[in-house]
Amino acid sequence: MWIHGGGFLIGAGSTPVYEGQDLARRGDIVVVTINYRLGALGYVHLGGVCGEQFTGACNAGLRDQIAALEWVRDNIDRFGGDPGKVTVFGQSAGAMSVGALVGAPRARKLLHRAIFQSGAAQHVLSQDRANQIAEVFLGKLGDPPRTPEALAGIPASRLLKAQGDTNRELASLAQPMIFLPVVDGELIPEPPLEAVGRGVVADVPILVGTTLDEWKLFTPVDTGIPAIGERGLLERMAEVLPTAAPRAPTPARAVRSYRKAVKARGGDTSPFEIWSAFQSARVFHYPATLLAEAQCRARGAVYSYLFTWHPPALRRPVGACHALEVPFVFGLTSRPFLRPFVGLAPSAARLSRRMQYAWINFARTGDPSHDRLPEWKPYDANRRVTMLFGRECRPENAPLDQERKLWERWT
16 A cells, blocks of 8 residues: 655655556556545544544544555455555655554554655654644644634635645754654654664564655755855754754764765765755665664664665756656556656666565565565664666665765764
């Protein structure tokens, strides 16, 4: 069952890049894509600020996903599926949703494998933060009466405007997403990452990974980034470090350390590339590592990957950016609408098949290994074996390790 991304604000299961026919045929499996409430309708948490009438009015979008899982449990056998072997996979906010689901006891019994593509298990709000956001949102609506009848009568256009106004007031480089699942004490009783570390999903195999250059997808909306200089890099570091890495050194020293770490893996060290690497690690790479390590501590099975393939003509501006692996997983690399990113390189089609069989085998057995890939051993905290998906596929011990060590020291 696929959960789409989109920052919990946009997206749909019907998006062409999520078409499941090729994956279903190739693996003789059933592929389900779903929708769920987004933005304010899905993730403004009213239960803490609107009184007893709104008890349980939290995590509406996540409740939609659980309802979809329950539908799969009750009906998928009619489509040839096995309700006792359900793999939930998602990308970006979809993977973050998978992380929230494994933290929800009601959902855990409905899934048997979990695949996290560029998202992990700590993208949730505390109740206090959720209440603050809800208060701002209600203020943007003009402080209507806090009754179900009054709020239900507000037109969608006003809700969307208040949603946008709330985002503009509260979102920042350090905290770019405002509408997220919340640890509400009921549906999600504890932070999901802590639940994973305690072993609540030790019997659920996990496949978790990221793309090398995640943040480059967001370059068009990250103002001034393509032409960023050293001064701009320092200014951004100064804005983000106090929240994201409270034990980090000064911005200048942090930049020097990060430049050294990127250089150690052969990466470009221009200000643009350093900022991209820093944000990619902060938002995606390091959270994925923390999830893998938590599952290891619980003695659960976990496999790790890093997608490194990049468009032949767009290595610097696009690279192996966020979401680029999605058409490879769904087997859509030859589609005309993806050609500007994927091109017609034979290596793209070959890589797509290798990734598809890995995802299929993982869904069937909990192990992504197959004969078109080199040996893929489970992740452990000593070797950190990670499959690199590029023009050639190979396992590597602890890729991006210098950057991981920085985040361990800084957070």
